[in-house]
Amino acid sequence: MRDLSNRLDLMSVNTATFGHQWPIAKTIELLATNKVGGIAPWRREVEDGDDSVAAVARQIRDAGLTVTGYCRSAYSTGPTKRERQAGIDDNRAAIDAAAEIGAPCFIMVMGSVYDGSRDLDGAREQSIEGLARLLDHGRAVGVALALEPLHPMTAGDRSCLNTLAQAIDWCDRLDPDRAGGIGIAADVYHIWWDPALHASIATAGDRLLGYHVCDWLVPTTDLVLDRGMMGDGVVDLKSIRASMESAGYDGLCEVEIFSAQNWWKRDPADTLKVAIERFKSVV
Amino acid sequence: MRDLSNRLDLMSVNTATFGHQWPIAKTIELLATNKVGGIAPWRREVEDGDDSVAAVARQIRDAGLTVTGYCRSAYSTGPTKRERQAGIDDNRAAIDAAAEIGAPCFIMVMGSVYDGSRDLDGAREQSIEGLARLLDHGRAVGVALALEPLHPMTAGDRSCLNTLAQAIDWCDRLDPDRAGGIGIAADVYHIWWDPALHASIATAGDRLLGYHVCDWLVPTTDLVLDRGMMGDGVVDLKSIRASMESAGYDGLCEVEIFSAQNWWKRDPADTLKVAIERFKSVV
Numbered sequence: 001m002r003d004l005s006n007r008l009d010l011m012s013v014n015t016a017t018f019g020h021q022w023p024i025a026k027t028i029e030l031l032a033t034n035k036v037g038g039i040a041p042w043r044r045e046v047e048d049g050d051d052s053v054a055a056v057a058r059q060i061r062d063a064g065l066t067v068t069g070y071c072r073s074a075y076s077t078g079p080t081k082r083e084r085q086a087g088i089d090d091n092r093a094a095i096d097a098a099a100e101i102g103a104p105c106f107i108m109v110m111g112s113v114y115d116g117s118r119d120l121d122g123a124r125e126q127s128i129e130g131l132a133r134l135l136d137h138g139r140a141v142g143v144a145l146a147l148e149p150l151h152p153m154t155a156g157d158r159s160c161l162n163t164l165a166q167a168i169d170w171c172d173r174l175d176p177d178r179a180g181g182i183g184i185a186a187d188v189y190h191i192w193w194d195p196a197l198h199a200s201i202a203t204a205g206d207r208l209l210g211y212h213v214c215d216w217l218v219p220t221t222d223l224v225l226d227r228g229m230m231g232d233g234v235v236d237l238k239s240i241r242a243s244m245e246s247a248g249y250d251g252l253c254e255v256e257i258f259s260a261q262n263w264w265k266r267d268p269a270d271t272l273k274v275a276i277e278r279f280k281s282v283v
Numbered sequence: 284m285r286d287l288s289n290r291l292d293l294m295s296v297n298t299a300t301f302g303h304q305w306p307i308a309k310t311i312e313l314l315a316t317n318k319v320g321g322i323a324p325w326r327r328e329v330e331d332g333d334d335s336v337a338a339v340a341r342q343i344r345d346a347g348l349t350v351t352g353y354c355r356s357a358y359s360t361g362p363t364k365r366e367r368q369a370g371i372d373d374n375r376a377a378i379d380a381a382a383e384i385g386a387p388c389f390i391m392v393m394g395s396v397y398d399g400s401r402d403l404d405g406a407r408e409q410s411i412e413g414l415a416r417l418l419d420h421g422r423a424v425g426v427a428l429a430l431e432p433l434h435p436m437t438a439g440d441r442s443c444l445n446t447l448a449q450a451i452d453w454c455d456r457l458d459p460d461r462a463g464g465i466g467i468a469a470d471v472y473h474i475w476w477d478p479a480l481h482a483s484i485a486t487a488g489d490r491l492l493g494y495h496v497c498d499w500l501v502p503t504t505d506l507v508l509d510r511g512m513m514g515d516g517v518v519d520l521k522s523i524r525a526s527m528e529s530a531g532y533d534g535l536c537e538v539e540i541f542s543a544q545n546w547w548k549r550d551p552a553d554t555l556k557v558a559i560e561r562f563k564s565v566v
Contacts, residue, residue, distance in 0.1 A: 118519040153436040155476035156501040156517045166478040193438035195449040218439040223503055234439045236401040
């Protein structure tokens with residue numbers, strides 16, 4: 001297992017960790033100054049900011065940062081073909097931006113049952129259809145679709161993709177010949193509880209496109225925005241990373257913390273300082 | 284699939300649904316008056332109430348109610364043998380009370396990592412050990428251990444048993460010859476999201492000892508106490524019951540709603556009225 005204590009080049013930070021307080025140029029500078037290796041930006045910062053996508057891409061490149069992922073997809077679930085198509089079209093545009101900033105993958109958050117529906121299996125089929133219709137485009141521009149299973153507590157609204165085993169199954173369906181262009185983003189927050197965790201990571205193997213870290217707090221007070229800093233919760237982070245690396249994952253470890261009441265209220269520089277300490281010691 | 288529209292004899296109510304506002308004698312009377320078939324009481328009402336366990340047992344029997352389960356176990360996870368033993372001893376006493384009130388099963392909620400530990404696998408092994416040390420006693424007095432997998436969002440504190448597949452695995456380990464005395468309580472709130480849901484129910488087969496219903500609300504604002512009334516959320520209840528019955532389950536359907544901000548603030552008679560309507564129409 002890699003020793004991270006002196007390997008900030010293997011640390012990436014998802015910009016959501018700072019609560020989107022800053023424009024991305026400032027975040028890029030903060031990460032570079034602290035010799036952090038990577039960044040995972042959000043569409044709102046890259047496509048809706050003051051600078052052009054090309055300019056943001058240049059800033060990231062000039063800062064020497066590795067992009068570990070681009071966040072995140074629109075949903076391709078919905079009651080009408082038109083609504084589902086709108087999600088797919090939006091994702092296609094995002095994949096182009098992902099390519100432009102040098103992201104190896106686009107994070108796919110699938111959505112779930114839509115208003116008035118209880119058809120979870122149907123939402124799953126719609127999601128697979130949406131992925132199928134993006135795969136060739138992603139391959140053409142060199143951006144893989146990174147399926148991110150979200151915690152089962154999100155199954156009512158945010159994600160009908162809830163376990164690694166399910167993500168592996170979808171990859172097998174969409175890419176039976178393992179041609180690539182589709183894989184899995186493994187986020188400890190969503191998967192740490194899974195009795196099949198270590199076995200699923202091993203099975204996923206070279207389909208593992210990303211590894212996201214934070215921690216599960218006890219108690220957790222919000223289903224989305226109460227993630228903990230690594231080391232502040234109950235997740236055995238090192239054992240999960242050991243499985244990831246045994247399965248062949250050799251990429252960066254991306255810190256992603258949604259924390260409306262705590263970390264998002266702090267100065268990004270202070271948050272980064274703690275994240276770096278924890279990255280070196282507990283990740 | 285059974286038609287429940289005129290089968291209140293197949294409806295059971297877990298007394299937690301009323302927020303423990305009333306002494307159990309009054310709840311028993313309410314259920315009997317409304318011709319509800321069953322009840323699932325809690326230890327605090329039966330063992331810590333004004334009446335003796337024998338008296339409560341008589342009230343339930345005289346009211347013609349079927350007991351569908353007895354709630355619920357102490358945890359047998361913990362840092363020391365002494366603490367784990369205390370949980371086991373407590374459960375043994377509860378099983379005796381369960382037998383006295385005629386409960387066919389005792390609901391096992393397993394607990395999880397204890398303060399200061401991140402060893403989820405260890406908590407799982409401690410839990411299995413705790414079950415192993417209760418099984419013979421339960422068999423001797425005719426009370427089955429009903430393993431209830433709780434939602435993965437409880438894995439940090441309340442339960443290290445999180446899926447039906449995992450519960451099936453534990454049953455296989457503890458009762459490889461299928462001698463009985465151990466099985467599974469399937470609660471839609473905890474399992475509805477599972478991609479393996481229907482397959483796991485089929486596999487569980489005659490190990491299904493109970494079926495609990497409520498609904499998953501969108502949004503959900505609390506990880507424990509924000510369950511919905513059947514029909515108010517996104518769970519496709521009829522499809523789950525269809526799988527249960529296909530797997531051979533022919534017992535009662537137990538309504539169990541933890542709802543601190545809504546149903547627990549209402550008069551139990553009003554809550555029951557709505558639950559009965561929904562039982563007939565959407566369960």
